[in-house]
Amino acid sequence: MTRWLIVFCDAKAAPGNARLSLRDHMIEIMFRRMRPGFGHCFAARPLPGGPWLVVEPLSVGLDVHIASADFPHWFDGELAAGRFRAVWANAVRQVEARFLGLGVLSCVRVVEALLGRKTGALTPYQLYRNLTREEEPMGGFFGGAPKAPEPDTSYIDEQRAKNAEKEAQLERENDARRRSRRGRAGAGRNLLRFDPEAGAPASTGDTDKIGG
Structure with a gap:
């Protein structure tokens, strides 16, 4: 059975001075409405010999590449910094081809296709909630723990x-x-205030009033 590490993170924002097309501008607006930490999701799984297969959905296509064997070390750093959340999920083996429905080719749809499931999720956070409810103990992210740990x-x-x-x-x-x-x-x-006790001459009893 194939299992995937589904990773959730913030989406990368476009530079402030970038000139965006209408499509990209709509995507930016959508990202701003996402729950913090759940603007994007991608999938990865280990291959024999140490490297990792990474499937990264992008707004302009799909980036599928082989990551080096130090992927777990990099991933642990991002996880410890609170920038990643992740869930192990088993892909469902279908006997026959299955229609997953029509919709926008988003990162959520790509992950659903990899897993062979239709969760009904529209956002990465909804997908995260769906997968965490079904999560099974699988030895932690890279082995050793009874189940995937909470982000540190x-x-x-x-x-x-x-x-x-x-x-x-x-x-x-x-x-x-x-x-x-x-x-x-x-x-x-205080220096400017007149102090009669300190600075005024003693009175002699005479007065300068006329007729005094």
């Missing part, structure tokens, strides 16, 4: 904590500067 988001959490600490430190420094400026301004006003 510790790297992202660590970066968020560092950014929050930097913002808090910056706010403390700005607050200290504001207090310092207020202190200097207050000291300047």
Whole structure:
């Protein structure tokens, strides 16, 4: 039985200065409405000897290529960084040709065709939900675990904590500067204030009022 590693990730956005056709502009709008982390999906499976077969649906076609044996190492890095989510799925062996229906040739449709199933999913996230409900223990992504592990988001959490600490430190420094400026301004006003106890001559009892 053939099994595929179905990978889910964000779609690559077009450069900000790119001139898009109407079709590409509609695709960009569609991507913006996708759930974060589930804008795109592709499939991969190991081949004898170590390399991997990767099937990458693109908006302009289908990229099918052989990845090197270090694909698992690269994949683990993306997974640990929280940029990938993945599910192992078995392809359904059909005795006869099966019509999967008409529709837009999207990444979801390509993955469904590879698996020989019709899930009814329209978006990568819907496909992910469908496949995770049916997921079977298969020894983890590359063996060793009882089932495919959840994505490790510790790297992202660590970066968020560092950014929050930097913002808090910056706010403390700005607050200290504001207090310092207020202190200097207050000291300047004190120097200009007339202090009769310190600077005025003692009164002799005489007055300069006329008729006093």
